[in-house]
Structures are given as C-alpha cells and as structure tokens.
Amino acid sequence: MRKFLYLLMALVMSVALAACNDNSSKKEADSSKADSKTEAAADTKADAPMKVGFLYISPVGDAGYSYAHDLGRQMVANMPGVETSFVESVPEGPDSERVILNMARNGYKLIFATSFGYMDPVIKVAKDFPDTVFMHCSGYKTAPNAGTYFGRMYQARYLTGIVAGAMTKSNKLGYVAAFPIPEVIRGINAFTLGAQSVNPDVEVRVVWTKTWYDPATEKEAAKSLLDVGCDVIAQHQDSPGPQEAAQEKGVYSIGYNSDMSKFAPKSQLTAAIWNWGVMYKDIIEQVKAGTWKSEQLWWGIDKGVVDIAPYGPMVPESVKTTTEEAKAQLLAGEIKVFQGPLMDQSGAVKVEKGKTLTDPEILGMNWFVKGIVGTTE
Known part of the structure; x- marks a missing residue:
C-alpha cells in the first residue's frame, strides 16, 4: 500500500513538473514573439520615410x-x-x-x-x-x-530690369506689386536699377494691390498702368493676370515666380524665377x-535658387548679350546691385559712392530709389 502511495505521489509530481515546463516554454515563446514584434516595429519605424x-x-x-x-x-x-x-x-x-x-x-x-x-x-x-x-x-x-x-531674388530682378529698360519705347515701366514690405520694395528697386543701367531716362510706376493672389485685381492694376503709357509690365504677384493684360494691350511684360510665357507668349520678354x-x-x-x-x-x-526664364522671341540678340554679360558679372561679384551712389525718390543720397548696402540694410529696405513713381505704403 505504501509503495502504491509513493508511486502515485511520483506520478503527480511528474505531471506537475511537466505542466510547469510547458508553461515556462509557453512564456518563453510568448516573450520571444513579443520581442520579435517589438524589433519588427522598431525596424519598420526606422525604415519609414x-x-x-x-x-x-x-x-x-x-x-x-x-x-x-x-x-x-x-x-x-x-x-x-x-x-x-x-x-x-x-x-x-x-x-x-x-x-x-x-x-x-x-x-x-x-x-x-x-x-x-x-x-x-x-x-x-x-x-x-x-x-x-x-x-x-x-x-x-x-x-x-x-x-x-x-x-x-533682387539679383534676378536686376537682370529683368535690363531687358525691360532696353525694350521700352515710352521709357515708362509698370510694376504691379503685392504689399509694401522690404521683400517687395527691394525687388522694385533692383528692377529699376537694372533698367537705369541701360536706359537712364526710364521711370518705373508702381501700383499696390495689397494681395498676393487675386488674378482679377492684378489684371486691373496692370491695366491702370497701361492707361498711363507704360509699355512693359512687371510684377510681384502670384498670377499671370498682369502678363495677360499686357498681351491684350499689345505691349511687353516681365513674369515672376515661374516662366509665364504660355499665358502671354507674345508679351513676356523673360521672367524672374525661383528654383526652390x-x-x-x-x-x-x-x-x-x-x-x-x-x-x-x-x-x-x-547657387541657382534664382534665375531668369528663357527670353521671348521678340528680344534682340544684343539685349540678350547685354543681360548675360551682367549675369556673369553678378556671378563673379563684379556687380553689386545696391552699390552707391544711390539716391532716394527725393534725390537724397542713401548710399554713398563706393559703399554697398549690408544684408541687414537690404533686408530692411523701406525706401524707393530715384526714378520710381509711387509710395512705399
């Protein structure tokens, strides 16, 4: 009888140990699966774009x-x-x-x-x-x-100004502008200085729209400049509205941001463009x-982040050559757009001969150079 009890106890303990081993194995397997999932998740996260x-x-x-x-x-x-x-x-x-x-x-x-x-x-x-x-x-x-x-962008503006100044017959250039902030003001100044470098008699008339993107308003602003005799329309706006107005009037235009020639193929001389x-x-x-x-x-x-678009077919080779020479000088540092002497609209000297505006002064520019008709507000 005692022998039977010993055998029974041994059997029970054997079953219990087997169960424990099974549970342990199961836990290890579950743990291994969990680790695998964690590692897979980590790998997926690391590989995610x-x-x-x-x-x-x-x-x-x-x-x-x-x-x-x-x-x-x-x-x-x-x-x-x-x-x-x-x-x-x-x-x-x-x-x-x-x-x-x-x-x-x-x-x-x-x-x-x-x-x-x-x-x-x-x-x-x-x-x-x-x-x-x-x-x-x-x-x-x-x-x-x-x-x-x-x-x-003022560097590209300077080059497009050269083209506009060489192509105008009335010596009146129009500029449709968004907001009177330094970014826009320095672009208008650079465009004017480029135009004056080949045509000292040129003037630039500015109309503010107070909007970045409003095709109808931009087009109407361009028409108002055309009505006072401007025969080249430039812009700091987001739509090709001013380009379209120029083409409808039979005069020239300068695009902005991208090559807008498909909207005004008979009008756009070139454009100041971004390569972001x-x-x-x-x-x-x-x-x-x-x-x-x-x-x-x-x-x-x-660095190629700003440039000008291809020239329109109406631009003579002589104008292209002059503009490309200026571009080469810009690249070589031989032309500094805001180098003195520079005068404001009233004729007061803002930058003396031999001096160049610093970057902080260019970034904070809030005045127009001589030759611009319009206000900075």
Whole structure:
C-alpha cells in the first residue's frame, strides 16, 4: 500500500513538473514573439520615410509663387526615404497655425511654411514640437528647431530690369506689386536699377494691390498702368493676370515666380524665377543626416535658387548679350546691385559712392530709389 502511495505521489509530481515546463516554454515563446514584434516595429519605424510637409498661400495652379514652390517639392519627392505632401490656399494667421499644428501632430519631421505671414504660427508651434524641424520662407524669426530660408531674388530682378529698360519705347515701366514690405520694395528697386543701367531716362510706376493672389485685381492694376503709357509690365504677384493684360494691350511684360510665357507668349520678354528645389534638397539632406542647425539661409543666383526664364522671341540678340554679360558679372561679384551712389525718390543720397548696402540694410529696405513713381505704403 505504501509503495502504491509513493508511486502515485511520483506520478503527480511528474505531471506537475511537466505542466510547469510547458508553461515556462509557453512564456518563453510568448516573450520571444513579443520581442520579435517589438524589433519588427522598431525596424519598420526606422525604415519609414521621413514625412516632409509644405504649406502654400495660394493654389498650386496659380502659375506663380505656390506653383514654383510645388515644383521644388516635386523635385525632392522622389528622394530616398522621403515622403512629401502639401496643403494649398492656407490663409495667413490662425488657419495656418492649425495646419502647421496638425502636420506636427501627425509625425511630420520637417515642415516648410512658404509665406511671410506664417512666421509667428511657425514659432508658436515649434515650441511644443522640439523634435520637428520648421523652415519659414522669407521671415526673420528663428528658434532652436526653426530656421528661415529665402533667395536673393533682387539679383534676378536686376537682370529683368535690363531687358525691360532696353525694350521700352515710352521709357515708362509698370510694376504691379503685392504689399509694401522690404521683400517687395527691394525687388522694385533692383528692377529699376537694372533698367537705369541701360536706359537712364526710364521711370518705373508702381501700383499696390495689397494681395498676393487675386488674378482679377492684378489684371486691373496692370491695366491702370497701361492707361498711363507704360509699355512693359512687371510684377510681384502670384498670377499671370498682369502678363495677360499686357498681351491684350499689345505691349511687353516681365513674369515672376515661374516662366509665364504660355499665358502671354507674345508679351513676356523673360521672367524672374525661383528654383526652390535646390534649397529643399539641401535642407532635407541635412535633416536626414542629423546635421541640420537653425540658421537664416539667403542664397543667390550663384547657387541657382534664382534665375531668369528663357527670353521671348521678340528680344534682340544684343539685349540678350547685354543681360548675360551682367549675369556673369553678378556671378563673379563684379556687380553689386545696391552699390552707391544711390539716391532716394527725393534725390537724397542713401548710399554713398563706393559703399554697398549690408544684408541687414537690404533686408530692411523701406525706401524707393530715384526714378520710381509711387509710395512705399
């Protein structure tokens, strides 16, 4: 009987040990599966493309500013490990803050805010998302994770001014302009100085629209300049409205942002254009490599971020040659657009002979050079 009890106890203990071993094996298997899932998730996260977002002030089909930025986005969209998306027609102010915040919350690691009025919302949102990089176009405020970027468009403006000054017959050039801020003012000044370099008698008449993108208003503003005898229409606007008005009147035009010749093939002499992709590629590569740092980028024609569009068929070879020579001098540093002597509209000397405006002075420019008809407000 005792022997039977011993055998029974041994059997029970054997079953219990087997159960324990089975449970232990199951736990190890479950643990191994969990570790595998964690590692797989980590690998998936590491392999996931970096999300890069873009905010545009106007529709991408505007043929102007937002269109040029989107051409840049398309250039980098196929970079390895990069995924891009954009939101168009985002008004400056609270709406832009909402869109920026939504992008940051949804895992975007790099956000490009492409309009001046997005600056304060960028700085505000950046404080709460230190692991996201924010780049603001044309602004001046920065943070540890927020920088600014822009191009020296005034260099391209100077070259288009040469073309316009050589082609005018009335010596009256019209300029349809958005807002009286330094960015726009220095562009008008550079255009005027370029025109005066080949035609000292030229004057530039300015009309403010107080809008970035309003095709109808821009076109009407151009018509008002045509009515006072301007025979070349330039612009700092986002639509080809001014180009179309010039063509309808049978006079010349200078486009902006992108090559607008398809909208006014008989009118556009050339255009001051952006190549944003070269900046976007460089910034994205820095962020991916972990070498990005907050700074204020202001690239020029030497890096290809600004340029002029192909010349229209009506532009003589002599004018092309003069303009290309000036471009070469700009690239070589032999021409400095804002070099003295420079006078303001009243004839007062603003920059003495032999001196050149500094970058901070150019960035804060709020006065017109002599030869411009219009106000800076």
